[in-house]
Amino acid sequence: MFESAEIGHTIDKATYDSQVPALREALLSAQLDLLEQARFPVLILISGIEGAGKSETVKLLNEWMDPRHVQVSTFDEQTDEELAHPPAWRYWRQMPPKGKIGIYFGNWYDQMLQARVHKVIEDPRLDQAINGAVRLERMLSEEGTLVFKFWFHLSKKHMKERLKTLENDPLHSWRLSPLDWQQSKTYDQFVRYGERVLRRCSRDFAPWYVIDGSDEHYRSLSVGRILLQGLQAALKNKGPAKPSPHAAPLVSSLDNRTLLDALDMSQALTKEEYQEQLIAEQARLSRLMRDKRMRKFALVAVFEGNDAAGKGGSIQRIAAALDPRQYRIVPIASPTEEERAQPYLWRFWRHIPARGKFTIFDRSWYGRVLVERVENLCAQADWLRAYGEINDFEEELSNAGVVLVKFWLAIDQETQLQRFKEREETPFKHYKITEDDWRNRSKWDDYCDAVGDMVDRTSTAIAPWTLVEANDKRFARVKILRTINDTLEAALNR
């Protein structure tokens, strides 16, 4: 993996000086195209051996390009806000928007390598981290992000020489390496695990580039050229997304009987049963949220459902049980301009609760496989890959102690019609019914298929879907509260 980066490539100063001006101009011009097209962001990951020219190269890229549209992020010590969120949160919050270039120093690779070298984790956990990285980058790449990964390399001998030089250079003392790089053992281990990481994470959509860091001119020209070629190719390629290998529409069940048909929609509660059970479950939720063990967890509830199925009312019954300081309700409408400039999941990541908190999503990331699928708002390839991306996302949350509860509130067509009419007739509820609702209704069967596929593909052990029979609002509200409580209680007792 690193062999060719240790043979000591060099480029003499004259050649370098003669080539840089044209490269610079081309890079700057590509950057301007990128900015103007604003079709995708560029993410550059910088990793490798200490002293191999990582910060020098980043500095140079800033000089060669317009630094106003390059955003360098470092990820050293986690802040306490970062510690209170799932590990990926810190990377999501720094994502460059479309048209811009983000450079990540100390990215997920450094984190996993440091942890492995210092024996904070063992091989199985390293492999998990590697798989997580591949999934994340695949998703970013499918969302349009152009990912470059540079590994700056040095042979052990070169590294030792380099660290010595830096030490004696007062102007560059900020680049003094951490103590452990002075030790041979660290180098050996870093290279050993680095090899494994590079091998498994070098994919067509985000390959690793190993850069020989021993010669400044060679290193700088190499990185510049790779960036330029990648950028130019991506800027030229304006075609539609490539079709997914399984782009044939999903097959609905052969007997035409969906999951939703199997629900017993007649379930109901009397007013007395409702009052009693509602209060009991609300008190239970209030108690659970104030449980000391909750400090280690966060809670996320996702509400999806037919129009007029009673999402709003159910959410209000949950809110009524809680201290308003503990929860936040996030209504998902059309994405804002800043959200549209980011990968799909970004706008949900920004609302993921810190430990001890509860976020209720009124509609959610499932919009991609529901409304966006049915209304053709995204390409088929996009919603087809979304199932896997969503499962990855939810696993990340779950691994970080986020308890997930997902509800589909189902009503039948007659009940919906009745509620629509009621809303149109009650001046106070009139705002709740729009043209969209009637249009969605005309696509009832499409939605049924979408819901069936969604549940089949994203109801997982860590984040199962709960289908809620919501013809009777009382029954639905109690079932929802009880499900949240059961799930949360199980998590706290685990």
Next chain:
Amino acid sequence: MFESAEIGHTIDKATYDSQVPALREALLSAQLDLLEQARFPVLILISGIEGAGKSETVKLLNEWMDPRHVQVSTFDEQTDEELAHPPAWRYWRQMPPKGKIGIYFGNWYDQMLQARVHKVIEDPRLDQAINGAVRLERMLSEEGTLVFKFWFHLSKKHMKERLKTLENDPLHSWRLSPLDWQQSKTYDQFVRYGERVLRRCSRDFAPWYVIDGSDEHYRSLSVGRILLQGLQAALKNKGPAKPSPHAAPLVSSLDNRTLLDALDMSQALTKEEYQEQLIAEQARLSRLMRDKRMRKFALVAVFEGNDAAGKGGSIQRIAAALDPRQYRIVPIASPTEEERAQPYLWRFWRHIPARGKFTIFDRSWYGRVLVERVENLCAQADWLRAYGEINDFEEELSNAGVVLVKFWLAIDQETQLQRFKEREETPFKHYKITEDDWRNRSKWDDYCDAVGDMVDRTSTAIAPWTLVEANDKRFARVKILRTINDTLEAALNR
């Protein structure tokens, strides 16, 4: 101040029950109007005596209104990210956007009162905090935010009774007051300083409402009514901003000689002088930024200037001296959708650097008194009040250890014309020249007036303007770097 809130107001349950439904419906309907108009945000500050019903009321408001568009924020312990920024940063990052309601628990008032009661600060500092609060709220209010401030009150006797009740109620144990509220002395001091705060911060644009918290029904109805009336009035009032008392255009100097005319534009450096001085100042900046004392400071540089005056080139020369992990360049273009939904300064607050970091603003908050003034993009009243708001803003930054350097890069008309032509003729620089540039040029005199007023009104001891004679790019770049270095050095040595 609190007398009438201690006489023991009550409302019986029957009256309450009969009045709530109409109030609720009206509140919800006002909230929907707010959301639909999306013209202004609502900020509700909750303060007062422990046990007087603060959290109960917030909970109730969430029940009465649609909780999906109410955002409750708590400000207890500062996180380490918050500690690394100026104190107001944490409030700015939680600001509700237009159309939404934000409720601030533990806002700036609690912070100043706690600090004073526990003798962390003395009276002069309390007075400073009070003045800061008034200025902030005035600015928010002028930006359109509707501010409500509720002080929930209880007599000492009532408070003691209430804390006892809460203690014995297992369902409500989360509301158990911090220990110090159990002491009479805390109450006395809190009320004493509270009186002072309320007296001085109750203004027409954001009055305090003292709520008798002893009776739940009275309390709830009072808050609901006040909110409803305030909301309805604000929703109805769609008139233009009221003219500023000094709305007459600023008078330009009688002899028609502006600050800019007084500059010696012939200053220049030879290539050799430039090379030598540039490198010396870059090394100096690099050294200063890596100084250990820098950990207590942050650095902000603001670049404004004539079109083609060389802002970009100057910024690049600064960047070249720095580790890219230390600085960030923020180019200010048109505000995004999320930024437009916030008070004017919000989009700058979000980029204020943490301690140890350096942010370079390529154009800045001065846009309001420059381009927005000259192009009539905001009302005259808006830019007239901006001078004071900007001074307040910069003082806040400065108090928190942010070192501010502000540059106006000035060139004369001939030089600009020459550079415009050059840009049009060089394919590589072509992107730099647009219709806007030619239009701005035609308003040269207006910009001169605006710059003169800006410097007169916002060049302060804590954040002086540096006018840079930029006909000679070399001279300008060195002067800029040297000014940054001198300012930063002085701050570190202070």
